Amino acid sequence: MSHSFKALVIAENAEKQYVRNIVQKDISDLPVGDVLIKVHYSALNYKDALSSVGNKGVSKNYPHTPGIDAAGVVEASDSSDFQVGDQVIVTSYDLGMNTAGGLAEYIRVPANWIVKLPAGLTLKEAMINGTAGFTAGMCINALLNHGLNPEKGKVLVTGSTGGVGTLAIAMLAKLGFEVVAVTGKPEAVDFLKKIGASEIVGREALDDQSGRPLLKSVYAGVVDTVGGNILATALKSLTYGASAAICGLVASAELHTTVLPFILRGNTLFGIDSAECPMSLRQNIWQKLATDWKPNDLALLAHEISLEEVPEKLDLMLKGKALGKTIVKL
CATH class of the missing domain: 3.90.180.10 (Medium-chain alcohol dehydrogenases, catalytic domain)
Incomplete structure (x- = not known):
C-alpha cells in the first residue's frame, strides 16, 4: 500500500x-x-x-x-x-x-x-484519557483494591494540573471521594475545583523540612506524580492502613524517608507502570474508564x-x- x-x-x-x-x-x-x-x-x-x-x-x-x-x-x-x-x-x-x-x-x-x-467511549474521549487517564486509573485501581473507600477519608493528588493529576481528581470525585489537590499554580484553583477537587493546598504545604519521620495523619490515599520530598511528606501524613500509588518523578526520582510510616502505621506503597501493563488488566482498566469511573464532564x-x-x-x-x-x- x-x-x-x-x-x-x-x-x-x-x-x-x-x-x-x-x-x-x-x-x-x-x-x-x-x-x-x-x-x-x-x-x-x-x-x-x-x-x-x-x-x-x-x-x-x-x-x-x-x-x-x-x-x-x-x-x-x-x-x-x-x-x-x-x-x-x-x-x-x-x-x-x-x-x-x-x-x-x-x-x-x-x-x-x-x-x-470499549462501549461508552468515543475515540476523542479515549484520548482525553490516553496514557494519563489510563495511568490515573491504574493508581485508583490499586488504592481501591487495597480497601480505600470514601468513608476512610481524604485522597491527596499531587501534580494536580498535569494529565494524570486532573484525570485522577475527576475520577475520584466521580467515585465520591473528598479530593485534596496539590498545586503550585494559584491560577489553577478554579479549574481544579471545577473538575472535582474539594480542597486545594499549595505545594509548600507538602514540602516538610522538619526532619520528623511522621506527621499528623491526614490522608487515606495518595496518587503521586511528582516524587521527591512532596511524596516523602505525603507518606508521613497517611492515616493508619492507608496506601499511596506513585507513577511519576516530575520533582525528583529520589525519595528520602524512613520505614516508620510502613511499620508503625501499616501503610502500603504501590509502584504504577502503565507501559508494560498486562493486557488483561489493561482491558479491565479501559472498561472502567468507559463506565463507572468516567467523569460526567x-x-x-x-x-x-x-x-x-x-x-x-x-x-x-x-x-x-x-x-x-x-x-x-x-
Whole structure:
C-alpha cells in the first residue's frame, strides 16, 4: 500500500539542534507491524515533549515521530483479532518512543499493543484519557483494591494540573471521594475545583523540612506524580492502613524517608507502570474508564488542537505551563 500522510517529525540538524516539522510521509515509511491504523486523535504527554528535544532516554533514534497515544480505525490487518473498521486504542509499549507514534495520520503496530474501543467511549474521549487517564486509573485501581473507600477519608493528588493529576481528581470525585489537590499554580484553583477537587493546598504545604519521620495523619490515599520530598511528606501524613500509588518523578526520582510510616502505621506503597501493563488488566482498566469511573464532564479536562499547533504546545509542557490534557485531532 502506498499512501501519503502528515506526520510530526523530529530531526537533528547540522548544529546538533532538534527541529520539529510537519512533513508528508508514505505508508511504506512506517515500521513493520500487524495492524495499520488511521489515527483520528492523539494526546500530548510529557514523554512526547522530551522526545521532541532529543532526550535519548525516551527516543534513541532520529528522525522520529513522537506520540505515545493514538485512537483510530483499523485500515488493514494481518491479525484475526482486528478487522478493518474496528475502532481501537493504542497507548504505552514502544509507541512514540522508538516506534513511529501517534502524532501522525497513520501508525502501524503489533496486534498485542491494541485495545478495542470499549462501549461508552468515543475515540476523542479515549484520548482525553490516553496514557494519563489510563495511568490515573491504574493508581485508583490499586488504592481501591487495597480497601480505600470514601468513608476512610481524604485522597491527596499531587501534580494536580498535569494529565494524570486532573484525570485522577475527576475520577475520584466521580467515585465520591473528598479530593485534596496539590498545586503550585494559584491560577489553577478554579479549574481544579471545577473538575472535582474539594480542597486545594499549595505545594509548600507538602514540602516538610522538619526532619520528623511522621506527621499528623491526614490522608487515606495518595496518587503521586511528582516524587521527591512532596511524596516523602505525603507518606508521613497517611492515616493508619492507608496506601499511596506513585507513577511519576516530575520533582525528583529520589525519595528520602524512613520505614516508620510502613511499620508503625501499616501503610502500603504501590509502584504504577502503565507501559508494560498486562493486557488483561489493561482491558479491565479501559472498561472502567468507559463506565463507572468516567467523569460526567470529561470534555472539561482537555482542549483540542491541530497537528500544526503541537510544537508550540510541547514547548509549554517543557516549561511546566500546561494545564490539563491536550488532545490532537488528526
